[in-house]
Amino acid sequence: MHKPPLNTRKPSPTRWFHRLYTLVSLIAISALVYRHCCNIIYSPTFTTFLLFIADLVASFLWVTWQAFFMNPVHHKVFPENLPQVADKSEYPRLDVFVCTADPFKEPPLGVVNTVLSVLAYDYPMEKLSVYLSDDGGSQLTLFALTEAAKFARHWLPYCKKYNVMDRCPQVYFGNDTSLFPDTNDIQSMYEDMKTTIQNVMDQGAINVDQVKDTRTIKALRKWTVGFTRQHHPTIIEVLLKSAQDKDVTGQYMPNLFYVAREKNKAIPHHFKAGALNALIRASSVITNAPIFLTLDCDMYSNDPKTPLRALCHFIGPKADPKLAFIQFPQRFDNLNRNDIYSGQYVLETGACIAGMDGLGGTNFMGTGGFFRRQALIEYPTKPHSLWNEPKEYGDTMALAHHVTSCSYENTKWGSEIGFRYGVLVEDIYTGYRLQCLGWRSVACDPTRAAFLGKVAITLNDVLSQSNRWYMGLLQVGLSKFSPVTYGIKFLNPVQVMCYAHYNLRAFWSIPVIIYALLPQLALINSLPIFPKVSDPWFSLYAFLFVGSHGKDFLDYALAGSAFKKWWNSRRMWLILGCSSFPFSILDWFLTSIGMSTCDFNVTSKVSDSELSKRYEKGVFEFGVESPLLLMVSIAATVNLVAFLVGMKKVLTDNARFDELFVQVFIAGFGVVNSWPIYEGMVLRGDKGKMPAKVTLKSVCVALFICFLFSLAF
């Protein structure tokens, strides 16, 4: 019998345009490199050398960036055809892993909203299990989850009865919902749950004596004296058991588990990768679904049919047996209109994943990935036993406790199986290592986002998050598993370029810092360092600048973004280039010589209403004193000084215009981009302005740099 397709794969027609563009630009870049080489040979100065290095690094990153556009493909899925391909009873079981790590940075109310949104998936209930991993080891989180389990008994049948789309209750009740006969009832139940959770959060701790439910009391009593979040035994709680627990209409519920793996101060826990591996093992014992989904605690489900979309790749006669994971790109629901911090990563979560999809497999992004369990527990060719010990534990739960203990980690976990350890970006690293083993991956990017999460909304949070990411990426890029030396043996060379681009992106700081200071300092000292406007080489610079910015703008426009959003993204690249990126390199260096340990600083998902309001308005949030912000202000100040001095020079002496134009332009570009920084430094009076100390320090340092260089030139 002919079965309709579950998915299709189409190369994007835009690839021809990208390839042509890349070719033309490669010629221009070669000309630039030629010019630099001549300069180095015939007028070797410190300046020519620095400019050469800057352009060389920028060219490398630019060329590797083009790799993402060489062969984009789009996968489409047809969940509506599933009934003709498989009976519901044949659907595989599905485990969902939700990770949380800190009840004060990741409010439990948000966490349980995510949990509720996936519990309410349109999927056979007896096949669905949700595991919450709590690296914060917090009673608050467990308590919130028990409340959520009670509310779920009402919420799930309500969602199914009215076929609700927004199954995250916070979102559902936040929208103007259509009123059904029982909407008010369910809403007040939700509000009650919210108040109960809020109350214990306000107290900051749980008074077990105030809890009524005996099962919950028993669970909470596991937090004995001496229990800390860094040091405690495993806690696994079964909050809903599919075969027993029924919702208010008498239907079976999914399974729901709370897991806080054992922590021991003396044993590294490997952050999220460690948490996920503990869940893989615990769930292998308990439910052992062949497919699991990983989610960050802020990434709630925005579409109840998402697992069915994932099935379209995993089942059916044409399913790829070597498919390791399906990535649903990260999307966010709290972005402001023009996305001032460029948190959406428009291209990285759009064009780039389509690009890598066409080259052998999309990168894994940490959240929104449906995995074939087998891919993480064995080699594609060599079967590998999951257990390093015989199953002598009669009781499943005892075994589950055993496999989530720290001592269990003393195996191949993190090196050959499971999410890979040793770097701060376990996600992209694990995806990459799987691909090196011959596994493949695809992207699934439905019009309605499958998941929605939260972007960081203060500049410092954004910068320190990027600091962590790019440090983690460097850990891969500069290790023995670097795509350039290791990946190249297994992957498509163009895909290697993509990974190399991500892994080495922190070096973007080299051209940014050089271009943010050198032309400006030379300008202050009336030293021309670029071709005159009348020089034919000038047109090469103009072409490269306009060409690269124009292409980038076009890529954004094709992704449906407006000009301002694109502009903000360009600004963020400059900001990151002088703050997070150099710090990532420094961190990498300090860690590799053993002078620093890498730490996963969890991004805050809390936002007070004042802060959210300022973010909504699109003003930058500085607020805290931080070296990251200091770097940005220094660069901004140098550019302002240089621009003013330079303008005076070219206006008073017309003859100088020709030779100093490029430098005045670069300083001016810096000034325009730094506008929100100046506002934060001097024009604003609100709480989010740049702290006076940072402003003062940066002005002093900037003036000192200017002075120092006037001696050097």
Ligand SMILES: O=c1ccn([C@@H]2O[C@H](COP(=O)(O)OP(=O)(O)O[C@H]3O[C@H](CO)[C@@H](O)[C@H](O)[C@H]3O)[C@@H](O)[C@H]2O)c(=O)[nH]1
């Ligand atoms: O020791 C830890 C630290 C973090 N987490 C969880 O990891 C997730 C991501 O942490 P977050 O602070 O939100 O980091 P982000 O930088 O926003 O996360 C992005 O980058 C991470 C590292 O590359 C990926 O794991 C994430 O999926 C991706 O969204 C959250 O659910 C945390 O609860 C843990 O479970 N244990």
Ligand SMILES: [Mn+2]
């Ligand atoms: Mn996050």
